[in-house]
Amino acid sequence: MYAIVEIAGQQFKVAQDQKVYVHRLKGEEGSKVTFDTIFLLDNNGTISIGAPAIKGAEVTAKILGHLKGDKVIVFKKKRRKGYIKKNGHRQALTEIQIESITASGAKKTAPKKAETKAEAPKAEAPKAAAVTKDVSSMTVAELKALAKEQGISGYTSLKKAELIEALTK
Incomplete structure (x- = not known):
C-alpha cells in the first residue's frame, strides 16, 4: 500500500514504515503529524485518484528529528570583470517515519455531471409599437x-x- 501525499508543499510517494526527509515541519521530536492532502492511493492494486484530493484518507507520521541538509555552495563569477560571489546554504529538514495510511474515504465516486436544464428563452422587453408623437x-x-x-x-x-x-x- 502506498500513497502520493503533499507534505510541506511537496509531493512524496510514501509507504508504511518508510523514512522521509521533508522541509522543516512544526512540531517536537516524537510527536505525530497527519497529512490529509492525498492525491493517489494504492490499496493492494485498487487505485483511487482524488479530484484533487481524496476526502477522508490520511497519512500519519512520527517526527524522528530535525536536522540540516548537506551544504550547497552557490558560486557566481563573471570573468574579466572582477566579480566573484560565494554563498552557502543548508536546508532545514525534518525526518519523519510513516506510521499508517488510512483509506477510509478512498471509495470516492466521480461527481455526477449536472443535467443541463433547457431554459426557456428570456422574453424580450416589449418595444413600443409606433411613435405617435412627432x-x-x-x-x-x-x-x-x-x-x-x-x-x-x-x-x-x-x-x-x-x-x-x-x-x-
Whole structure:
C-alpha cells in the first residue's frame, strides 16, 4: 500500500514504515503529524485518484528529528570583470517515519455531471409599437424617457438625428 501525499508543499510517494526527509515541519521530536492532502492511493492494486484530493484518507507520521541538509555552495563569477560571489546554504529538514495510511474515504465516486436544464428563452422587453408623437417636437426629457423605453442607453453620446432614426423604426 502506498500513497502520493503533499507534505510541506511537496509531493512524496510514501509507504508504511518508510523514512522521509521533508522541509522543516512544526512540531517536537516524537510527536505525530497527519497529512490529509492525498492525491493517489494504492490499496493492494485498487487505485483511487482524488479530484484533487481524496476526502477522508490520511497519512500519519512520527517526527524522528530535525536536522540540516548537506551544504550547497552557490558560486557566481563573471570573468574579466572582477566579480566573484560565494554563498552557502543548508536546508532545514525534518525526518519523519510513516506510521499508517488510512483509506477510509478512498471509495470516492466521480461527481455526477449536472443535467443541463433547457431554459426557456428570456422574453424580450416589449418595444413600443409606433411613435405617435412627432419626435422633432419632443423635449430632451421626453426623448430620454422614450429612448429608455426602447432600450437605448447613452443618449448624450448619440446625435439627435441618429436617435430620431432609431426611435422611428
